[in-house]
Amino acid sequence: MKRNTAALALVTMLATATAAAAHTGGIQGGFASGFFHPVLGWDHVAAMVAVGIWGAFLGRPAIFLLPILFPIVMAFGAALGIAGVPISNIETGIALSSIVLGLLVLFGIRTPLWVAALVVGIFAICHGYAHGVELPESLNPFAYAIGFIVSTGLLHLCGIGIGFLLGVKGGNYIVRGFGALIASVGAAFLVGAM
Amino acid sequence: MAILWPGALYAHGFGSAEGYAQTLESMLESVYAPVILLLLSAFAVMAGTSGNQRSKHLLIAFAVGSLAGFPAASTLGPLGATACLIVGMLCALYAAAGLDLPRVMHLTLGCVAGAAVSIHNLDGHPLASLSFATHMGVFLGPMLAAAALTGWIGMILQAAPQPLVRIIFRIFASWSFAANAIFTAVQFKSGL
Numbered sequence: 001m002k003r004n005t006a007a008l009a010l011v012t013m014l015a016t017a018t019a020a021a022a023h024t025g026g027i028q029g030g031f032a033s034g035f036f037h038p039v040l041g042w043d044h045v046a047a048m049v050a051v052g053i054w055g056a057f058l059g060r061p062a063i064f065l066l067p068i069l070f071p072i073v074m075a076f077g078a079a080l081g082i083a084g085v086p087i088s089n090i091e092t093g094i095a096l097s098s099i100v101l102g103l104l105v106l107f108g109i110r111t112p113l114w115v116a117a118l119v120v121g122i123f124a125i126c127h128g129y130a131h132g133v134e135l136p137e138s139l140n141p142f143a144y145a146i147g148f149i150v151s152t153g154l155l156h157l158c159g160i161g162i163g164f165l166l167g168v169k170g171g172n173y174i175v176r177g178f179g180a181l182i183a184s185v186g187a188a189f190l191v192g193a194m
Numbered sequence: 195m196a197i198l199w200p201g202a203l204y205a206h207g208f209g210s211a212e213g214y215a216q217t218l219e220s221m222l223e224s225v226y227a228p229v230i231l232l233l234l235s236a237f238a239v240m241a242g243t244s245g246n247q248r249s250k251h252l253l254i255a256f257a258v259g260s261l262a263g264f265p266a267a268s269t270l271g272p273l274g275a276t277a278c279l280i281v282g283m284l285c286a287l288y289a290a291a292g293l294d295l296p297r298v299m300h301l302t303l304g305c306v307a308g309a310a311v312s313i314h315n316l317d318g319h320p321l322a323s324l325s326f327a328t329h330m331g332v333f334l335g336p337m338l339a340a341a342a343l344t345g346w347i348g349m350i351l352q353a354a355p356q357p358l359v360r361i362i363f364r365i366f367a368s369w370s371f372a373a374n375a376i377f378t379a380v381q382f383k384s385g386l
Contacts, residue, residue: 064361068290068368075375082379135380142228145376149369 030140034147037131038155043094044127046185048152050101051120052159053178056166057105062113063163066120067156071149073121074128078145081132090133091189093126098186105179108172127152220331221338223315229275229377230311233282234339236370237307239363240289241340242347244300249344251297252304256340259308260333266309267316274314279378281310286371290364311336 038044048070055066080087100119103109111119131148135141162178165171223230241252270277284303288295295303315332316324324332351359 064365068364071368071372072287072290072375075372078372078376079379082376082383084383132376132379135376141380142373142377145380146373149372149376153365153369 031143031147034144034149035151037134037144037148038127038151042185043091043098043189044152045155046098046182047094047101047123047127048155049159049162050098050105050179050182051123052156052161053105053163053175053182054101054116054120054159055156056160056163057108057175058110058113058116062116063160065113066116067153067160069117070120070124070156071153073124074131074149074152077125077128077130078132078135079128080125081129082135083132087129090126090129093123094130095186095189097123097126099183099190100186102179102181102183102186106176106183107179108176214327216325216327217331217334220315220328221335223332223335227314229278229282230314230336232370232374232377233278233285233307233311234336234343236282236286236289236367236374237304237340238343238347239367239370240285241304241344243289243292243351243360243363246348248297248300249348251301253337253341253344255301255304256308257333257337259305259310260312260337261308262305263309263312264316264329264332265321267313268318268320270313272318274310274317276378276381277306277310278314279374279381281307282374283371283378286367286374289367290371292360292364308336 038048051066051070055063058066101123104111104119131145135144162175165174237252237256241249241256244252267274281303285307288303312332315336347363351363
């Protein structure tokens with residue numbers, strides 16, 4: 001029942017997300033805008049959920065190490081963004097994160113833990129950088145940062161929740177279906193279709 | 195909510211209260227400073243997840259560091275916030291990684307955490323410029339908060355010793371690290 005609820009919650013989030021809210025500037029600052037920044041952008045939602053699902057696919061210890069690793073490395077990326085270190089094609093990196101992680105889930109690819117950490121770490125820098133660049137320093141950057149950290153973590157937990165479907169009959173197909181969906185979202189972003 | 199609550203103007207005011215009220219007011223300094231809350235939460239996770247004996251030693255180290263921070267506040271005052279954030283980052287990273295640091299490093303971290311909190315709380319006030327009651331509050335506020343949070347986490351881990359509970363605290367520590375790191379970047383960007 002709980003697993004179904006988690007899946008339903010995710011589907012609702014995916015259905016109500018809009019692309020326009022993320023990475024468009026003009027963020028008003030504060031916890032709410034920080035919290036909703038990753039939630040209201042398909043690119044972030046897809047990648048964050050994929051991290052959780054892939055972690056669940058890989059099992060222990062990846063299921064909890066990846067959600068621990070991601071915010072730590074994301075903070076490094078955010079610091080680069082805040083410092084104004086120029087990194088080009090960051091949006092491409094974000095789109096690629098959805099594609100790669102989605103495909104890893106779709107094909108159920110199991111890698112050694114260090115490879116998983118490396119892949120997730122690289123993409124965490126892209127997502128963190130995007131958040132860092134848009135951190136509204138003049139308003140309430142502290143609350144904004146806490147907002148996007150918490151929502152990022154919660155999206156990982158949503159992914160792990162979906163990953164628990166692997167334990168039920170036919171759940172493997174549903175989870176892989178999510179992988180295909182996530183990869184499609186990434187591909188759409190990559191070609192600028194959304 | 196506690197992190198979102200603080201108002202910059204209220205903190206470090208050491209306003210008009212007298213006597214016991216002065217102690218209470220300065221105790222609340224900790225509640226009104228986001229960077230201290232972040233450090234305290236990271237410290238508490240580190241201490242609470244490190245076992246009973248170690249957490250007691252860490253709290254003692256924190257208390258010693260807090261007292262040591264009083265005379266240092268007048269010279270290191272402007273660096274207080276940055277110190278809190280960097281020490282908070284270290285505590286959070288340690289807790290998130292689940293490392294088993296040597297005891298000396300562990301205690302040093304606790305001591306530095308206490309000192310950083312005092313330095314930030316006193317905000318450059320020289321030792322003699324504030325009353326004893328104020329100093330009492332500056333010492334007791336973070337100390338009680340750290341002890342309460344540490345004890346609370348320790349109790350949760352004793353009541354629910356499943357690995358999943360410990361993992362939840364480690365995930366929280368990674369969030370705390372991220373917040374500390376991003377705040378540090380903002381501090382440096384805005385020139386400390």
